[in-house]
Amino acid sequence: MSERPEAWPVLDHAELAPMIEYVNRVVQVAGKYSLDDPFEVGWGNIVLEVSPRGLRTPTFRRKGATFTVHYRLLDGDVLIETDRGSRTLSLARTSVADFFTAFCEAASELGIPHPGTTQICEIPAAPSNFADDRDERVWNAxxxxxxxxxxxxxxxxxxxxxxxxxxxxxxxxxxxxxxxxxxxxxxxxxxxxxxxxxxxxxxxxxxxxxxxxxxxxxxxxxxxxxxxxxxxxxxxxxxxxxxxxxxxxxxxxxxxxxxxxxxxxxxxxxxxxxxxxxxxxxxxxxxxxxxxxGWPTDLLGPRVDGWHMSEHQPTENVGQQG
Structure with a gap:
């Protein structure tokens, strides 16, 4: 089993670029569901959690389905998990267009509506829609x-x-x-x-x-x-x-x-x-x-661990960071 790295890794953009481009596109597929949820100041409602295996959406609740989508970067797949069941989609050797088609088919089987839009956003070099991105992608673990x-x-x-x-x-x-x-x-x-x-x-x-x-x-x-x-x-x-x-x-x-x-x-x-x-x-x-x-200083509480707060009474200095 892999252990958490002791040293922070070297990151070379040229080497990572193909995977960054691929993952940035496919996470937008499930990310679109967050746009159906109530807007939170600063778009806080849309972010993907950094999970132990990859990136995961919030829990979505739609009529007939409660679900999450987990982009498991360490496994090279995507897990759609619902109260009805789950489906796993591979990210190996496929295009964004093919992945989108497979995703929508699996979502329908699980009672999940299709994403509200097919648009690829915020990537200037990308095609405008998932269906138009047909370049074959090779997964690099x-x-x-x-x-x-x-x-x-x-x-x-x-x-x-x-x-x-x-x-x-x-x-x-x-x-x-x-x-x-x-x-x-x-x-x-x-x-x-x-x-x-x-x-x-x-x-x-x-x-x-x-x-x-x-x-x-x-x-x-x-x-x-x-x-x-x-x-x-x-x-x-x-x-x-x-x-x-x-x-x-x-x-x-x-x-x-x-x-x-x-x-x-x-x-x-x-x-x-x-x-x-x-x-x-x-x-x-x-x-x-x-x-x-002119930001306020009184919006900062203490920076201590939970054990400290469980064992110590509050003091007049709770506004100071530790």
């Missing part, structure tokens, strides 16, 4: 494991960072459109969305937030300047003064042209405590929001 390890390790750090925040914070998970691992803190300050962009993006900009996440995408928005795989962060609306902030973790820096603070994976994995570095990076981003955008 090693790349799939590396993708899962990166998501799993990053999620562990981001969940620890999120724990003490007392405001609205959707669960840490993978946004199936952009295929980034997202961790977001919100406050109920109404903001004005930017003038451009699709409705879903503008609806995510209705309130102020701080976002810290992980992404495999190493392409600048202009398609020319390569970026590193790794952690990213930004503050919406973007305040002035971020170029002078201290990002605390070695390798982290502000990139004004992108509007992002970045911590490359290649730097993160070499640090003595990468897990702690993710937490430190997130804390630095929140501190920057406090300093430059």
């Amino acid at each position: 090693q790349s799939a494991r590396l993708m899962w390890e990166a998501f799993d390790l990053a999620a562990d750090g981001l969940e620890a960072w999120q724990a003490p925040f007392l405001g609205h914070r959707p669960r840490v998970g993978v946004m199936w459109g952009g295929f980034d691992l997202s961790s977001t803190r919100w406050r109920p300050n109404r903001t004005k969305p930017g003038p451009e962009g699709p409705p879903f993006m503008r609806n995510a900009q209705l309130h102020a937030y701080v976002s810290v996440g992980f992404s495999f995408d190493n392409t600048h928005s202009d398609g020319t300047s390569p970026l590193d795989i790794g952690m990213y962060a930004y503050i919406w609306p973007q305040p002035d003064g971020l170029s002078g902030c201290n990002w605390v973790v070695e390798g982290a820096d502000w990139h004004a042209d992108l509007g992002l603070a970045l911590l490359p994976w290649q730097d993160l994995r070499r640090l003595p405590d990468p897990h702690g570095a993710i937490i430190g990076f997130g804390d630095a981003v929140y501190d920057a929001a406090v300093q430059t955008a």
Whole structure:
């Protein structure tokens, strides 16, 4: 049996790119069901859980079926599980179009409606619909494991960072459109969305937030300047003064042209405590929001484990992070 890696893996985008492109497409198939559910601020309702075997949807409840879809990256298949039964679909040597057809057939057998749309979104180079993506995909188990390890390790750090925040914070998970691992803190300050962009993006900009996440995408928005795989962060609306902030973790820096603070994976994995570095990076981003955008400090509780809280009475210092 495989053991949890002691060292954080090397991630080479060129080697991982074919699998990233494939998985990003197929997770959108089941991800579409989340659009039928009530909208949560910042699209917190849509994220995929990083599971022990891959990526899993929330539990969906539809008339006649309660179900989840589990993209098992470590097994090379997709498990559709319902109260009526289950079906397993292979991801080996198939096209996105063939997978979509097989998925819809299995869903019908289990009493699940077809996804509400066939559109592939947020992938500029992809065909517009699942049925048009007929390139044969070859499953690479090693790349799939590396993708899962990166998501799993990053999620562990981001969940620890999120724990003490007392405001609205959707669960840490993978946004199936952009295929980034997202961790977001919100406050109920109404903001004005930017003038451009699709409705879903503008609806995510209705309130102020701080976002810290992980992404495999190493392409600048202009398609020319390569970026590193790794952690990213930004503050919406973007305040002035971020170029002078201290990002605390070695390798982290502000990139004004992108509007992002970045911590490359290649730097993160070499640090003595990468897990702690993710937490430190997130804390630095929140501190920057406090300093430059007036975010409150009283939304932070203590950062301690559950055993501590089960054995100690609350104190006047519960607003301080440990």
